[in-house]
Amino acid sequence: MRNNVNRRDFLKISAGVAAGTATAGMGGEALAQGKPAAGFAYKPEKGAKLRVLRWKRFVQGDEDAFMKNVKAFSDKFGVEVRVDNEGWEDVRPKAAVAANVGSGPDVIYGWFDDPHQYPDKLLDVSDVAGYLGAKYGGWYPVAETYGKRDGKWIGVPLGAAGATFVHRISHVQAAGFKEFPKDLGGFLELCKAMKAKNTPAGFALGNAVGDGNSWVHWLVWSRRQDGQREGTRVINSPETVKALEYAKALYATFVPGTLSWLDANNNKAFLDGQVSITNNGISVYYAAKTSTDAKVKALVADIGHANYPIGPTGKPTELHLFSQAFAFRYSKAPNAAKAFMAFMMEKEQYEPWQQAAIGYITQPLKAYESNPIWTVDPKHTPYRDCVKNMTAHSHAGKLGYASAAAMADFIMVNMVAEAASGSKSPKEAAERAQARAQRYYKV
Amino acid sequence: MDYLESPMRRWVTLYIPLLCFLVILLFPFYWMAMTSFKPNEELVSRAANPFWIVQPTLAHFERLLFTTAYPQWMWNTILVSVVATFTSLAASVFAAYAIERLRFRGSKQTGLAIFLAYLVPPSILFIPLAAIVFKLGLFDTRWALILTYPTFLIPFCTWLLMGYFRSIPYELEECALIDGATRWQILVKIILPLAVPGLISAGIFAFTLSWNEFIYALTFVSSSENKTVPVGVITELVEGDVYHWGALMAGALLGSLPVAVLYSFFVEYYVSGMTGAVKE
Numbered sequence: 001m002r003n004n005v006n007r008r009d010f011l012k013i014s015a016g017v018a019a020g021t022a023t024a025g026m027g028g029e030a031l032a033q034g035k036p037a038a039g040f041a042y043k044p045e046k047g048a049k050l051r052v053l054r055w056k057r058f059v060q061g062d063e064d065a066f067m068k069n070v071k072a073f074s075d076k077f078g079v080e081v082r083v084d085n086e087g088w089e090d091v092r093p094k095a096a097v098a099a100n101v102g103s104g105p106d107v108i109y110g111w112f113d114d115p116h117q118y119p120d121k122l123l124d125v126s127d128v129a130g131y132l133g134a135k136y137g138g139w140y141p142v143a144e145t146y147g148k149r150d151g152k153w154i155g156v157p158l159g160a161a162g163a164t165f166v167h168r169i170s171h172v173q174a175a176g177f178k179e180f181p182k183d184l185g186g187f188l189e190l191c192k193a194m195k196a197k198n199t200p201a202g203f204a205l206g207n208a209v210g211d212g213n214s215w216v217h218w219l220v221w222s223r224r225q226d227g228q229r230e231g232t233r234v235i236n237s238p239e240t241v242k243a244l245e246y247a248k249a250l251y252a253t254f255v256p257g258t259l260s261w262l263d264a265n266n267n268k269a270f271l272d273g274q275v276s277i278t279n280n281g282i283s284v285y286y287a288a289k290t291s292t293d294a295k296v297k298a299l300v301a302d303i304g305h306a307n308y309p310i311g312p313t314g315k316p317t318e319l320h321l322f323s324q325a326f327a328f329r330y331s332k333a334p335n336a337a338k339a340f341m342a343f344m345m346e347k348e349q350y351e352p353w354q355q356a357a358i359g360y361i362t363q364p365l366k367a368y369e370s371n372p373i374w375t376v377d378p379k380h381t382p383y384r385d386c387v388k389n390m391t392a393h394s395h396a397g398k399l400g401y402a403s404a405a406a407m408a409d410f411i412m413v414n415m416v417a418e419a420a421s422g423s424k425s426p427k428e429a430a431e432r433a434q435a436r437a438q439r440y441y442k443v
Numbered sequence: 444m445d446y447l448e449s450p451m452r453r454w455v456t457l458y459i460p461l462l463c464f465l466v467i468l469l470f471p472f473y474w475m476a477m478t479s480f481k482p483n484e485e486l487v488s489r490a491a492n493p494f495w496i497v498q499p500t501l502a503h504f505e506r507l508l509f510t511t512a513y514p515q516w517m518w519n520t521i522l523v524s525v526v527a528t529f530t531s532l533a534a535s536v537f538a539a540y541a542i543e544r545l546r547f548r549g550s551k552q553t554g555l556a557i558f559l560a561y562l563v564p565p566s567i568l569f570i571p572l573a574a575i576v577f578k579l580g581l582f583d584t585r586w587a588l589i590l591t592y593p594t595f596l597i598p599f600c601t602w603l604l605m606g607y608f609r610s611i612p613y614e615l616e617e618c619a620l621i622d623g624a625t626r627w628q629i630l631v632k633i634i635l636p637l638a639v640p641g642l643i644s645a646g647i648f649a650f651t652l653s654w655n656e657f658i659y660a661l662t663f664v665s666s667s668e669n670k671t672v673p674v675g676v677i678t679e680l681v682e683g684d685v686y687h688w689g690a691l692m693a694g695a696l697l698g699s700l701p702v703a704v705l706y707s708f709f710v711e712y713y714v715s716g717m718t719g720a721v722k723e
Contacts, residue, residue: 093662211684
């Protein structure tokens, strides 16, 4: 256990503690691609006991299926597993504490770049990730980005709580669009037409950890090329300024009040008919389906889901709440921890769990694209591709405490909000974001 | 002097400001109560009156009390708050008495240092405290909270009691000393009975701080059965971006009642305790 905490450590710990995640492709090299993985075999220690910390379920079915899988693991390998649940935004401080005091849960299901903040405290799980990747069609590129550091896997990606553009099909059609636009220009035109019809769009511009970060990162990265300015910190770039000008035009079509919206606001506004387009997980559709209110239930047939439009980069640049499991070196049962992480990702466990979570979680392994959950209802299908369409929130920059701190500080969200609302010009907003980001990246 | 008080003047100087205070102070309670009895349909509807309920329901309380471990969280909160408060008060009485009355060399600086310790925010202290909690094997137990809460309660209570002890005439102690009383007898038989209002106000403050504490409770406890109310309701009643507002507000309402009842019983002592503590 470390007894001395210096300034650098403190900043790293603080970054870990902060909820949320990060921004900007300000620099750093792209992650090194991995070496061939070593073999993996299920060999948990005899009589091992595991403590697992995960984020609290998004839907009840998720937790029930997860616990069923945990029981199956315990029955099969004789390993006692205790699972603790924590609010999804509260897992990060607990993980940071566990990492820094060297004691706590054996396995944690955390978010985004959590493992990159304390990589030296984590087990190398290259064997597990290599085994799963080989067996299930390979990992999506973004899963490798988040799971690997310096060629080693330090996390086993679980998937992402994906978001799409949730919209009212009839309102989109009434605005003169047969289908949801797939490019930025078309999307802006749609929002303008819908505003004119008094069925406006609305996207969170408050400090919304999930929905706010998701759409603003997409918006800014949609105009950036991968590795375009590798090695430099360039959030203040001509592409960013163009993206912010677009945000300003888009904001003019929004329902009033989005500057203060947090994660829960857009759900409520959509279900109440205040907005006809927003970005969200499948929860809105699920809430409408299970509602006892006839008015809300009537929305089910009219709710559509579309993947985020593609910008001048020509490829998807979505950001979703990405989760991965990681195990600590202090664990007394490292093999059992690895076995647990692998077991939960096997087809027999993972697919039923995904189904029970009604499409809330999108897989990081390509083979699970064929899970029937994505086709049983055509409205689920866009969520299938969320991880495939993802760009890491650090863009070309290296994941770590700076990327986590920058996201926790809502630099990107605030930049877009400032430019969109007109409180700053796009150029000024980009300059301020750059200055804020540099504070973290200098450490 | 009543002739100087016209009804208009009385409205402007008393009733209207009082009404403003009441609205500001009671509105959060009103909102909590309204939301906790409102059905979900009315909660999300723009057409519904936000300040009133058309069809009140107990469904949120039912969910809170019977589908979550809320009663257990409440018991944990009570236990942790009461034990931490009494422990802290005992330590603070000795510390404040020593600093104010024994007047050893450096007593003033000690008092100041204790106050400065209170200014260190828990968000900085929780990492080193976590290391200690783990080393002592207290992680995920209620003892982790009972023993860490005094780190912010004792400085606060000591500072408050120092002010109150200062307001008790020194001559009373001198008389007792002449009559042969020991320091312990002076403390127990003279100072403490006179300092009851100060003790109550420090106790209420300590109890409230413990009751509302979040970051230590979040960090040092993992098991649902050991959680306190502030952490438990957030964990159990927020599912992703779906906030169960009705049940959350029901939890907040029930959680705030014990503190409100405590205040109402001791409000007179509390006011005089605060006045004693601040006067020089």
